[in-house]
Amino acid sequence: ETGVTQTPRHLVMGxxxxxxxxCEQHLGHNAMYWxxxxxxxxLELMFVYSLEERVENNSVPSRFSPECPNSSHLFLHLHTLQxxxxxxxxxxSSLIGQGEAFFGQGTRLTVV
Amino acid sequence: xxxxTQTQPGMFVQEKEAVTLxxxxxxxxxxYGLFWYKQPSSGEMIFLIYQGSYDQQNATEGRYxxxxxxxxxSANLVISASQLGDSAMYFCAxxxxGAQKLVFGQGTRLTINx
Numbered sequence: 001e002t003g004v005t006q007t008p009r010h011l012v013m014g015x016x017x018x019x020x021x022x023c024e025q026h027l028g029h030n031a032m033y034w035x036x037x038x039x040x041x042x043l044e045l046m047f048v049y050s051l052e053e054r055v056e057n058n059s060v061p062s063r064f065s066p067e068c069p070n071s072s073h074l075f076l077h078l079h080t081l082q083x084x085x086x087x088x089x090x091x092x093s094s095l096i097g098q099g100e101a102f103f104g105q106g107t108r109l110t111v112v
Numbered sequence: 113x114x115x116x117t118q119t120q121p122g123m124f125v126q127e128k129e130a131v132t133l134x135x136x137x138x139x140x141x142x143x144y145g146l147f148w149y150k151q152p153s154s155g156e157m158i159f160l161i162y163q164g165s166y167d168q169q170n171a172t173e174g175r176y177x178x179x180x181x182x183x184x185x186s187a188n189l190v191i192s193a194s195q196l197g198d199s200a201m202y203f204c205a206x207x208x209x210g211a212q213k214l215v216f217g218q219g220t221r222l223t224i225n226x
Contacts, residue, residue: 031212042116043203043216050212088155097210100147103157 003027006091006104014112015081021107023074023091031096032074034066037088037106049074050096081111114139116204116217124223125194132179133189133220135204143209146187148178151201151219160202163187165209191222199224 004025013019023032034046048056049068063085065077074091088108092101115138125131137146148160163171163178171178179188187206191198204217 033212033214042218045213045215048212055212090155090157092157092214094214097207097212098145100159100162101214102159103149106155108155 004091004093004102004104006089006107008107009105010108010110012110012112013078013081015083017081018077018079020078021076021089021091021109023076023093023104025072025093025102027093027102029093029095029102030071031094032068032071033092033094033101034074034076035090035092037090039087043090047076078109081109083111086110114141114144114206114208114213114215116206116215118204118217118220120220121218122221122223124225127196127224127226128193130190130192131194131198131222133191133202133204133222135187135189135217137185137187137204137206139185139206139208141208141211145207145209146178146180147205147207147214148176148187148189149203149205149216150198151203153200157203161189194224196224196226198222 007022032049036044046060047066067075088106090106091104094101117136144165146163150158161173161176163180175192177190201219203219207214
């Protein structure tokens with residue numbers, strides 16, 4: 001138990017569906033991250049939020065829409081995804097610019 | 113730009129033996145931190161150990177130690193007395209001090225044989 005909780009753990013969605021991934025941390029961290037982990041590829045940083053403000057968007061398609069309503073919660077809204085978006089989506093949190101990042105257990109997403 | 117390279121896609125080790133997982137990095141930042149994470153089949157990334165670029169001594173955490181060679185830009189993870197539960201993916205990562213972005217290597221899949 002790292003203190004970062006992701007829901008759901010598994011998600012199967014059609015290409016026309018809309019769904020959201022949720023991440024919650026109560027570690028007092030002020031930076032939150034979304035990573036994508038595809039098979040046989042390094043972790044890809046998708047978004048970074050620092051003090052609830054998006055500070056990095058690594059050329060992620062607009063069908064992925066992040067939201068950070070407060071320092072404890074992070075969402076990833078999904079719509080009209082493609083099969084190649086199937087992957088493990090990991091949320092992490094840390095103190096800004098220091099210390100290790102703590103990860104959630106991930107959401108394994110399958111797009112059919 | 114920062115880059116992490118892990119050249120061992122997979123390693124097989126006998127239980128109770130020590131194992132070294134390789135990590136080399138490239139960065140132009142003067143201050144940075146190096147991290148190792150373990151990812152079991154459940155998917156969660158578990159933080160193992162941290163080394164700061166200006167730390168004089170190699171970091172140690174229980175059975176984990178980090179062999180930090182700054183001039184060679186390497187930060188190898190050493191696991192002593194390996195256990196079956198050590199079987200997992202292991203990732204090396206780095207972040208410049210003050211930066212948000214944590215950059216990961218490709219990972220090494222470690223399998224401990226009984």
